[in-house]
Amino acid sequence: MKRQLLLIAVSLVMMGLAAFIDYRDLVWLSPLILGLNVLLLVAVLFMGRTAGGSTRWISLGFFDLQPSELFKLTAILFGTRVLCSLDRPLDSIGPIIAFYSWSAIPAFLILKQPDLGTTLVIVAIVTGMLYFSGTPGKAIFTMALAGMIIVGILLWLYLYVGVPLPIEEHWIDRLVTGFNPEKDPLGKGYQVLQSKIAIGSGSVWGKGLGKGTQNRLDFIPHQETDFIFSVVGEELGFVRTTVVLGMYVLILVRCLIAAVNSADKEGTLIAGGVLSMLLFQSLVNIGMTMGIMPVTGIPLPFLSYGGTASVVNAFAIGLVLNVSWKRHKILF
Amino acid sequence: MNRGYRNRDNSSGNLPARELKRIRDYVLVLVITCFAILTAQLFNLQIIQGEKYRSLSEDNYMRITPIPAPRGEILDRNGNVLVTSRPAFTVFYWYLDESEATTTLPRLADILGMELGEIEEKVKRYEGRYFEPVPIARDITPEIYTKIAEDSPNLPGVFIDPQPIRYYPQNDLLSTTLGYVGEITQSQLDDPQWKDYKMGSIVGQQGLELYYESILRGKNGGYQVEVDYRGRPTGNVGPGIEPEPGKTIQLEIDLDLQTAVENALKSALEENPAANGASAVVLDVNTGGVLAIASMPGFDPNVLISGISYTDLNQKITSGEWRFANLATTGLYPPGSAFKIVTAVAALAEGKTDPTDEVFDPGYHPSAPTLVCHKRAGHGYVNIEEALEVSCNTYFYEMGRRLGVDTLAEYCRALGLGMKTGVDLGGENYGTVPSTEWKAKAYGEGRVAQPEFLFSEHMMVAMGQTFHLYTPIQMASVTQAIANYGVRMRPRLVSKILDSEHDLVEEILPEVAGELQVDPSVFDIVKDGMLRVTNEPGGTAYWTFHDCPIKVCGKTGTAQNPLGDDHSWFVGFGPYEDPEIALAVVVDQGGSGSSVAAPVARQIFDAFLAISQPQEAE
Numbered sequence: 001m002k003r004q005l006l007l008i009a010v011s012l013v014m015m016g017l018a019a020f021i022d023y024r025d026l027v028w029l030s031p032l033i034l035g036l037n038v039l040l041l042v043a044v045l046f047m048g049r050t051a052g053g054s055t056r057w058i059s060l061g062f063f064d065l066q067p068s069e070l071f072k073l074t075a076i077l078f079g080t081r082v083l084c085s086l087d088r089p090l091d092s093i094g095p096i097i098a099f100y101s102w103s104a105i106p107a108f109l110i111l112k113q114p115d116l117g118t119t120l121v122i123v124a125i126v127t128g129m130l131y132f133s134g135t136p137g138k139a140i141f142t143m144a145l146a147g148m149i150i151v152g153i154l155l156w157l158y159l160y161v162g163v164p165l166p167i168e169e170h171w172i173d174r175l176v177t178g179f180n181p182e183k184d185p186l187g188k189g190y191q192v193l194q195s196k197i198a199i200g201s202g203s204v205w206g207k208g209l210g211k212g213t214q215n216r217l218d219f220i221p222h223q224e225t226d227f228i229f230s231v232v233g234e235e236l237g238f239v240r241t242t243v244v245l246g247m248y249v250l251i252l253v254r255c256l257i258a259a260v261n262s263a264d265k266e267g268t269l270i271a272g273g274v275l276s277m278l279l280f281q282s283l284v285n286i287g288m289t290m291g292i293m294p295v296t297g298i299p300l301p302f303l304s305y306g307g308t309a310s311v312v313n314a315f316a317i318g319l320v321l322n323v324s325w326k327r328h329k330i331l332f
Numbered sequence: 333m334n335r336g337y338r339n340r341d342n343s344s345g346n347l348p349a350r351e352l353k354r355i356r357d358y359v360l361v362l363v364i365t366c367f368a369i370l371t372a373q374l375f376n377l378q379i380i381q382g383e384k385y386r387s388l389s390e391d392n393y394m395r396i397t398p399i400p401a402p403r404g405e406i407l408d409r410n411g412n413v414l415v416t417s418r419p420a421f422t423v424f425y426w427y428l429d430e431s432e433a434t435t436t437l438p439r440l441a442d443i444l445g446m447e448l449g450e451i452e453e454k455v456k457r458y459e460g461r462y463f464e465p466v467p468i469a470r471d472i473t474p475e476i477y478t479k480i481a482e483d484s485p486n487l488p489g490v491f492i493d494p495q496p497i498r499y500y501p502q503n504d505l506l507s508t509t510l511g512y513v514g515e516i517t518q519s520q521l522d523d524p525q526w527k528d529y530k531m532g533s534i535v536g537q538q539g540l541e542l543y544y545e546s547i548l549r550g551k552n553g554g555y556q557v558e559v560d561y562r563g564r565p566t567g568n569v570g571p572g573i574e575p576e577p578g579k580t581i582q583l584e585i586d587l588d589l590q591t592a593v594e595n596a597l598k599s600a601l602e603e604n605p606a607a608n609g610a611s612a613v614v615l616d617v618n619t620g621g622v623l624a625i626a627s628m629p630g631f632d633p634n635v636l637i638s639g640i641s642y643t644d645l646n647q648k649i650t651s652g653e654w655r656f657a658n659l660a661t662t663g664l665y666p667p668g669s670a671f672k673i674v675t676a677v678a679a680l681a682e683g684k685t686d687p688t689d690e691v692f693d694p695g696y697h698p699s700a701p702t703l704v705c706h707k708r709a710g711h712g713y714v715n716i717e718e719a720l721e722v723s724c725n726t727y728f729y730e731m732g733r734r735l736g737v738d739t740l741a742e743y744c745r746a747l748g749l750g751m752k753t754g755v756d757l758g759g760e761n762y763g764t765v766p767s768t769e770w771k772a773k774a775y776g777e778g779r780v781a782q783p784e785f786l787f788s789e790h791m792m793v794a795m796g797q798t799f800h801l802y803t804p805i806q807m808a809s810v811t812q813a814i815a816n817y818g819v820r821m822r823p824r825l826v827s828k829i830l831d832s833e834h835d836l837v838e839e840i841l842p843e844v845a846g847e848l849q850v851d852p853s854v855f856d857i858v859k860d861g862m863l864r865v866t867n868e869p870g871g872t873a874y875w876t877f878h879d880c881p882i883k884v885c886g887k888t889g890t891a892q893n894p895l896g897d898d899h900s901w902f903v904g905f906g907p908y909e910d911p912e913i914a915l916a917v918v919v920d921q922g923g924s925g926s927s928v929a930a931p932v933a934r935q936i937f938d939a940f941l942a943i944s945q946p947q948e949a950e
Contacts, residue, residue: 089347131355131359132355133347134347134351134355137358196377196385197385197388197389198389199374199377199378199385200377200378200381200382200384200385200386200388200389201382201385201386201388201389201390202378202382203378203379203382203383203385203386204378204379204382214389233374233377233378234389237378238374238375238378238379238382241374241378242371242374245367245370245371245374248367249363249364249367252363253360253363256356256359256360256363259355259356260352260353260355260356262346263346264346265346265347268346268347268352275359279362279363279366283366283367283370286370287369287370287373290370290373290374290377291373292369292373
């Protein structure tokens, strides 16, 4: 409890800080931030703390720092800097792929932890920012298609040719069972099935805060981290959970307004990046708890337990507030 | 193309407003579409399928723990309790997972003093149904209760619940007939007859407990228990269903008479250490009610039920201290001379003899000199009543010659031999009534002996030797039929079915099992002969019965046993004037009927007098 309050206080301070400093200074400093962040990611390889089978944290004694979470912000800031240095939007495949290249090394380091979820979030952030920079949707779509084909080829190489790639078997399992948990209810499908039971049993009005039997009796694994939404659904019920979903929409729309109304391109890209991050994470996470998205280990912004993530999300919201307050044009 | 990031003072030029508007619209559509899909799925899970998931979540955490219905009691004819139930602490194990079981079970075995393998076997039977608690030990002592309670942090999944346990206040009295209860066995579970039962159910395993299972058992209730994801009870209890108690059965058995019968048999066994068990059946001549039925030795169902170890049980059985078989209904013995009452009835009914007809006994049968009488000097001239009195073999050899085995066999069957008596106990044996047809089948091709019935065999079967095998209850039933002028009543243990408050639900009325319709004088003559056995100085049981306050009709039997000592028999009824009880006593390898079985019968008649005329006894 004390820790939670402390974390909220720290998050609020970070949000205030992000709201009042000039974000263009951060964009300007972003190569340095990128360098430091990559160093931290490398440090994780050597001195990281392991939990739940993956090595993601650097123990600072009082706090476990998660550099991969930090990298979401770094990607937004550095991506902004790269995109702002362009004369015109990227619109052909070659330069677009070249643009992605700066994130390849950190993304690989994160994938190796292993942390497929965060890697996907990074890809989503960068892609979203590309769109906010004016790259035509058609080009992004083509590229996404190409990306999927490449992933398909890599999977094929791994599974059928035996090329050693940093792919975890359970990612594939999860992709399959995530959509059809009833197939293996006590094994790989257990989490998702229990999560669906939790949410479904919440019915219209929910079982009441702290009264969720699925939650309280520990039927849902990771109920305070990745599967927090199951608890929300079980204890609050449909009516109130819809309100929670509405709040996410509200935050996302506010980010969108901030992005399109920004006085400068930096603001548009930062707010757009934050929007991409929040949209992707909430869609995949909530979808996962309801069995319509694969289980990828992506936390739900603002609700999932996680120190670094809380601070990062607060800082991101601070940045959006900052952009929003500096707006010149009014489009809404 | 790339001019580099300018500096932190100059903002980069943004996209044109038109372009931003387009981006805004598309992103807005994307956000709304994404959340519309999420809301739709939320609606699907919580509203459309809400009921299903709610019940799934309840299945997840609610377990039904049965409350066993109190089993009906068993009472004697005067309402004395023979079997009841009492609360006892039962140790249950709720299987959590293997790693926990490997540390918990040895610890539990240690405390309970049980073999680890035995516990593991019990748990293993519940494989696939681990949501049900596994009963490990019943009726634990307070010391073990304390030990488990103290060690509970190290015994996850172990809990103690008071459960009714069967209690037999008379201990080993009537044990083989009452039977015992035990956990349902796998073969019973596989039998469709037991399809209503669940694993771990306590059911009747022998005797009346088994035969009247459907009446004695009630309907189990249950209560809901909340458990966590590993099946651990959290202590929260949901609503329950009250169990429906089983019905009580009232027997024809008289506790005092039964006690006297068992004591008499017990002392007979003690006095004849070579004897291998004993049995007695006492029937009500008029109704067929079983007033006493004993098979010695029996067992102590209380010790058995509260969990006796395999080794102890084995030791008790092999040492002969305990025996589960009910000799009264399953023990097959040659009847020896006790059978002569049947031959007498047959010979008189067929007109092959009458009281004026005398047969000369020189000590053997003149047609077959190898067939000797037990009195080598011979009994001289004897009529039928005298032949019964002294148990003259030669007289009955002659009756056998006159009747032939097949006519005799008809009378055997008409009096209920060689068939189930119909007593309300399972597992009765049929026995063997010899006949030419039977011998041809039993000694047919490939056998050493001849399949034809020999001349001497026709004569031998008439005095109860050779081929006959009957149960004590059959012999008691035959005696009852003779005392009742040929009307054989079905031996009946249960007379009333009562509810749990002991109010009458159903009365089980006496039934005629069979009738031998012959001139009543036939029975009068046999009765007179049987009276001489106990009332004439030459009678084989005279010295046992001469001072008996009532006139008893009887017949002794000393059946030759090719496997060991003779079996000692006594069949009889009394009082002579108006017979009330009929009995059969057999002491397996006890020796002579006059010296072993007859004194037991005398004690039974004395006990009967004491209970039927208590005022006079004072």
